[in-house]
Amino acid sequence: MTMTASPNPADSRRSRLLGKVGQKDQSLHQQQIDQLRSRADFTPELDYFLQVMENPWPAAVSERTGRPLAAILCLQAPLELFQAFGWQPFKIYSGSYVTGRLAANDLPAIMCPMLRSALGAMQLQSGFLSSFRAWVLPTTCDWVVKFTEMMKISAGLAIEETSLHRLELPHLKDQDDSRERWLEEIYKLKKFLEKMTGRVLKPGKLREALETYQRAYAVLSRLTELRRQGAVPAVWFTSIANSFFYDTAENWTAAVARALPAFEGRPRPGAGGRVFLAGSPIFFPNFKLLELMEEAGLTVVADDLCSSERLFPGAVNISDHSEFGLLSALAERYHQGCLCPTFADNDRRVNNIINPAKREYFEGVVFQVLKGCHPYDLESFSLAGPLQAEGLKFLRLETDYTAEDSQNLLTRLEAYRHHLEA
Amino acid sequence: MDIKIGLDLGSTAIKMVVVEGDQIIGRRVAPTSPGQDALAQKLIDGALAELGRKPAEIRGVASTGYGKKLFTGAGMNIDEISANALGLFRLSGGQARTIINIGGQDLKVLNLSEAGKITDFRMNDKCAAGTGRFFELVARLLDTPLERFGELSRAGAPDLELNNTCVVFAESEIVSLLARGESRETIIRGLHGSVARRVAGMVHHQLPDDGAVYLDGGPANNPGLKAALEDELMVEVKVLAEPQFTVAYGAALALS
Amino acid sequence: MTVRQLRLLVQHLSFIILTYGGRLGLNLGQALPCFSCPFVGPGCAGSCYLIGLQGRIGFGMVLEDLTSAWVWHPIGQFLLFLFLLALLGKAWCGWICPFGLVQDWLTMLRQKLAIREMVITPAWKKGLAPIKYVLLGYLILVPPLVTAGILHDDFFRPFCNICPGRSIMPLFALNPSYLAINNNNDVFLGLSLTLLAVTGGLPVGMFFKERFFCVFCPMLALIHVLKPMTILGLVKEPKACVGCGNCRRACPMDVTEVHLEKVKPDVQTPECIDCASCVEACASDGALTLKFWKYKLFTSSRRYVAGLAAKPGRRLVP
Numbered sequence: 001m002t003m004t005a006s007p008n009p010a011d012s013r014r015s016r017l018l019g020k021v022g023q024k025d026q027s028l029h030q031q032q033i034d035q036l037r038s039r040a041d042f043t044p045e046l047d048y049f050l051q052v053m054e055n056p057w058p059a060a061v062s063e064r065t066g067r068p069l070a071a072i073l074c075l076q077a078p079l080e081l082f083q084a085f086g087w088q089p090f091k092i093y094s095g096s097y098v099t100g101r102l103a104a105n106d107l108p109a110i111m112c113p114m115l116r117s118a119l120g121a122m123q124l125q126s127g128f129l130s131s132f133r134a135w136v137l138p139t140t141c142d143w144v145v146k147f148t149e150m151m152k153i154s155a156g157l158a159i160e161e162t163s164l165h166r167l168e169l170p171h172l173k174d175q176d177d178s179r180e181r182w183l184e185e186i187y188k189l190k191k192f193l194e195k196m197t198g199r200v201l202k203p204g205k206l207r208e209a210l211e212t213y214q215r216a217y218a219v220l221s222r223l224t225e226l227r228r229q230g231a232v233p234a235v236w237f238t239s240i241a242n243s244f245f246y247d248t249a250e251n252w253t254a255a256v257a258r259a260l261p262a263f264e265g266r267p268r269p270g271a272g273g274r275v276f277l278a279g280s281p282i283f284f285p286n287f288k289l290l291e292l293m294e295e296a297g298l299t300v301v302a303d304d305l306c307s308s309e310r311l312f313p314g315a316v317n318i319s320d321h322s323e324f325g326l327l328s329a330l331a332e333r334y335h336q337g338c339l340c341p342t343f344a345d346n347d348r349r350v351n352n353i354i355n356p357a358k359r360e361y362f363e364g365v366v367f368q369v370l371k372g373c374h375p376y377d378l379e380s381f382s383l384a385g386p387l388q389a390e391g392l393k394f395l396r397l398e399t400d401y402t403a404e405d406s407q408n409l410l411t412r413l414e415a416y417r418h419h420l421e422a
Numbered sequence: 423m424d425i426k427i428g429l430d431l432g433s434t435a436i437k438m439v440v441v442e443g444d445q446i447i448g449r450r451v452a453p454t455s456p457g458q459d460a461l462a463q464k465l466i467d468g469a470l471a472e473l474g475r476k477p478a479e480i481r482g483v484a485s486t487g488y489g490k491k492l493f494t495g496a497g498m499n500i501d502e503i504s505a506n507a508l509g510l511f512r513l514s515g516g517q518a519r520t521i522i523n524i525g526g527q528d529l530k531v532l533n534l535s536e537a538g539k540i541t542d543f544r545m546n547d548k549c550a551a552g553t554g555r556f557f558e559l560v561a562r563l564l565d566t567p568l569e570r571f572g573e574l575s576r577a578g579a580p581d582l583e584l585n586n587t588c589v590v591f592a593e594s595e596i597v598s599l600l601a602r603g604e605s606r607e608t609i610i611r612g613l614h615g616s617v618a619r620r621v622a623g624m625v626h627h628q629l630p631d632d633g634a635v636y637l638d639g640g641p642a643n644n645p646g647l648k649a650a651l652e653d654e655l656m657v658e659v660k661v662l663a664e665p666q667f668t669v670a671y672g673a674a675l676a677l678s
Numbered sequence: 679m680t681v682r683q684l685r686l687l688v689q690h691l692s693f694i695i696l697t698y699g700g701r702l703g704l705n706l707g708q709a710l711p712c713f714s715c716p717f718v719g720p721g722c723a724g725s726c727y728l729i730g731l732q733g734r735i736g737f738g739m740v741l742e743d744l745t746s747a748w749v750w751h752p753i754g755q756f757l758l759f760l761f762l763l764a765l766l767g768k769a770w771c772g773w774i775c776p777f778g779l780v781q782d783w784l785t786m787l788r789q790k791l792a793i794r795e796m797v798i799t800p801a802w803k804k805g806l807a808p809i810k811y812v813l814l815g816y817l818i819l820v821p822p823l824v825t826a827g828i829l830h831d832d833f834f835r836p837f838c839n840i841c842p843g844r845s846i847m848p849l850f851a852l853n854p855s856y857l858a859i860n861n862n863n864d865v866f867l868g869l870s871l872t873l874l875a876v877t878g879g880l881p882v883g884m885f886f887k888e889r890f891f892c893v894f895c896p897m898l899a900l901i902h903v904l905k906p907m908t909i910l911g912l913v914k915e916p917k918a919c920v921g922c923g924n925c926r927r928a929c930p931m932d933v934t935e936v937h938l939e940k941v942k943p944d945v946q947t948p949e950c951i952d953c954a955s956c957v958e959a960c961a962s963d964g965a966l967t968l969k970f971w972k973y974k975l976f977t978s979s980r981r982y983v984a985g986l987a988a989k990p991g992r993r994l995v996p
Contacts, residue, residue: 173921174938176800203792214987221984315961315983317924319888322794329927337922348921348940355918357964357979398547405548407488408528412545415503419540 017102022124024098030054032285041233041266045259049236052243053284058131061090065248068133073147075306075313075338076138076169078330081190083209083249085197090132091245093307094121095286097401106154111372112143113401114283119155128157134196135159136189138167140342141375165192171344173336186331203323210316210326216249217314219256223263224309227301228361230274231266234290234300241308242284273298273417274361276353276392278383279368280376281307288403289368296413301361304339304352313337341375350383354390363420364393366413371400393420424481428674429462429496430505430667431489434526434554435640438465439667440473441674444512448473449667454489454526462493482677486669500676502669503530503543509672510636511538513662519633522621522651522659523669524641526554531624534633544624552587552620554641559589560613563596564606568644571610575646578611587620614650622654629655638665680986681958681976685773686782693776697850699723709759711770711901713777715847717838717856726843727759728897732821732835760907767908768901768946771892772953777843778892784885785930796886798893798932806893807948813837814896814903832865839869842891845877888930892951902948909971911946912956914939918965925956925966936966958982
């Protein structure tokens with residue numbers, strides 16, 4: 001559900017375009033929700049996630065959570081910090097196939113479809129900028145680095161300098177000075193949030209926030225375990241993961257805990273066609289690939305998408321309960337533990353797939369590249385060799401925010417399904 | 423003896439084979455047009471009538487290709503990549519290790535094991551550059567039937583390179599080449615070379631050291647393309663008789 | 679029960695047994711690979727091998743009288759030491775050592791008070807690491823010199839005279855006498871003043887830095903030197919590690935190799951005390967394992983970590 005910006009009489013053509021795209025976007029969004037709701041494996045416990053995804057826009061999230069919103073991109077800003085200040089982190093993204101049209105004219109032809117789509121989607125929201133008290137953006141890939149510039153150019157939205165905080169991400173992980181620099185960045189973020197909220201960070205609050213996120217991690221972990229057994233269809237896993245940023249962590253955790261029994265009783269599909277899904281993120285309603293995989297008889301039992309299993313780093317263990325201890329634990333976890341392909345020394349990323357204890361659950365790896373998502377595009381080549389050397393069958397698929405390649409993708413997925421059996 | 427039907431509902435043509443044992447005893451082809459279900463049925467009925475066989479003798483019907491689900495009379499569906507591997511491996515007498523399939527809008531490259539199982543495959547993205555569509559467009563543009571491409575290309579000068587295999591951009595390039603006075607033969611030869619380069623880009627690092635390379639799909643009938651591929655890949659490329667039916671045949675084999 | 683709870687239970691039981699068990703007549707010998715200090719008095723149920731290694735019953739005695747049947751006593755104790763060490767390796771440090779538990783108490787207190795832990799930088803760590811080997815050399819080399827008459831008798835048990843175990847552990851038997859300054863002669867004065875300084879300063883270090891003393895402990899050095907004999911150890915599956923750093927943060931000894939190792943399965947570093955904190959903190963299935971001979975005692979898993987994560991605080995479903 002999206003709202004159309006109030007028509008500007010000076011530019012009626014633009015408002016007509018906004019209306020047209022908004023309507024199309026809304027109908028496709030709703031169509032995807034309805035489709036999920038009408039699935040045979042839908043249960044009432046899953047409705048919460050569809051309700052959240054029905055309206056993942058700032059006004060609704062504000063109302064749902066009763067908290068001030070901070071806009072974030074990527075996974076590097078420790079979510080627990082926002083939680084400790086009583087704020088709701090809101091992840092900017094869009095999976096819409098149509099909103100990109102609103103932004104396309106002033107952007108490179110080949111660019112991250114997710115952010116292009118987001119740049120369009122934010123134009124459909126009235127008062128999008130003023131929905132957020134703060135913006136916290138890390139310097140991950142080029143698209144994210146240039147995001148505020150693109151917002152200005154293509155969406156005409158300029159974030160106020162005072163409410164914008166950038167996190168400069170060290171692109172090396174295995175070096176002590178990178179760790180130290182990142183910890184400094186996290187301290188700066190803390191100070192920024194203290195300034196924006198007018199409050200001082202209390203270690204007790206931060207600990208509580210950590211515990212809240214640990215519980216979220218625990219339920220996600222249980223869901224992940226069930227998924228390894230083939231009991232959680234990819235569309236549901238993704239819906240659940242996607243909805244995380246649009247309600248409080250507490251509500252989400254409770255909802256996942258309620259939904260777990262629905263999957264615990266699910267019959268497991270046969271042994272064949274179990275795959276690991278790697279690559280660019282998948283956000284609602286861009287479920288094309290997930291649905292095609294299902295149609296081809298493939299079951300996703302694991303993934304490393306930052307939109308699904310890597311949703312939040314989780315498992316932040318603490319040995320020092322001081323503010324310094326908590327912040328360094330968070331800093332390390334969100335940096336060292338991050339498997340984003342933008343890091344330079346990323347050789348251990350492949351271990352998340354070839355881990356011998358995990359490997360037994362799947363026979364192959366499907367690697368999705370969103371056209372224009374350069375870090376994952378590059379990795380699709382650098383990971384192929386090591387994965388094949390481990391005896392994993394590898395399928396690289398490049399796709400875009402469009403349905404026109406569905407048949408082509410399906411053919412490949414079906415052949416891949418046969419290939420897995422061979 | 424029972425017979426099996428294999429149907430390949432492609433983007434350009436519908437191909438059908440009647441198989442007895444593992445022999446192809448009848449084959450038919452028709453251009454793809456709306457109403458593929460009825461069209462495919464007509465092909466089957468026609469072939470059976472010609473062979474003097476009764477529908478009751480059909481043990482199974484398998485369909486493949488983009489339109490595989492459009493044919494309601496099929497007992498099973500199989501994807502065209504797996505069908506291609508099955509069909510061509512059998513027809514090559516177990517010799518094929520690499521298959522290059524050029525279809526109406528696809529390019530596919532398959533690697534097979536000694537047992538005929540797919541070990542790796544590649545397929546073009548949604549872009550139709552260098553596929554059958556491209557040849558059709560050039561044929562129209564040069565007002566030359568596709569069947570003559572092979573023979574004409576032999577007469578062309580060898581050093582013209584076409585920059586585009588894109589269906590859209592090749593058109594303007596060819597028009598300007600014609601305006602520059604390049605001969606039809608040279609342009610055709612050049613275009614074979616450019617398609618071969620595009621295919622080679624998909625094949626090269628998965629070309630096994632030994633084992634035969636086969637070319638199939640409709641455009642495989644064109645000896646000029648075969649020659650250009652051999653030139654580009656620096657290996658012998660084999661083409662079977664009636665190469666456009668291998669996928670339909672593979673679908674029929676999948677029934678057993 | 680979590681592994682940490684189990685470890686604390688074992689540590690407390692062994693503290694009680696080793697410190698007070700002697701009063702029930704328990705005697706576990708004189709070859710224990712941990713700081714079970716006989717200076718606590720009659721309660722000590724078995725003594726630290728370092729004392730045997732330095733004293734007349736140690737190698738000094740072997741040198742003294744090679745023909746005596748008594749020679750076999752130190753050899754027997756040495757073999758017993760090797761056996762105990764082979765069996766449990768550094769678990770003596772992480773799970774049994776009573777002085778280790780005293781340090782852990784101070785750490786728990788610091789954690790309760792949410793006081794920041796002192797950071798020992800890698801450069802400092804590298805500089806401090808050799809001290810324990812120097813102490814080991816000191817306690818092995820000095821006694822034979824005493825026996826040979828090169829050094830004065832006052833250097834008898836040279837390490838015990840400066841060991842904080844000797845001053846602190848007897849406090850648990852309400853015996854503060856080893857804190858007294860021994861002014862009998864210059865040697866004793868020097869040694870006892872050193873011990874007093876160590877005893878005064880060390881708890882501060884142990885409060886601000888987890889397992890601070892272990893960095894200097896010659897027993898840790900001795901066990902590590904004999905590492906090839908031990909059948910208990912920490913192993914890593916490098917292919918399962920995504921490098922998140924949880925292990926490094928969990929480590930009381932600030933070991934970095936477990937985190938950084940990308941090739942070798944053996945990650946039993948000189949500082950490792952086999953406490954298994956890293957295994958507990960690791961959410962990568964099968965990345966770290968505490969192994970006893972060929973048996974996996976405890977392997978890291980996401981399920982275990984998630985189980986810990988779910989524990990504190992409120993219930994999951996409100």
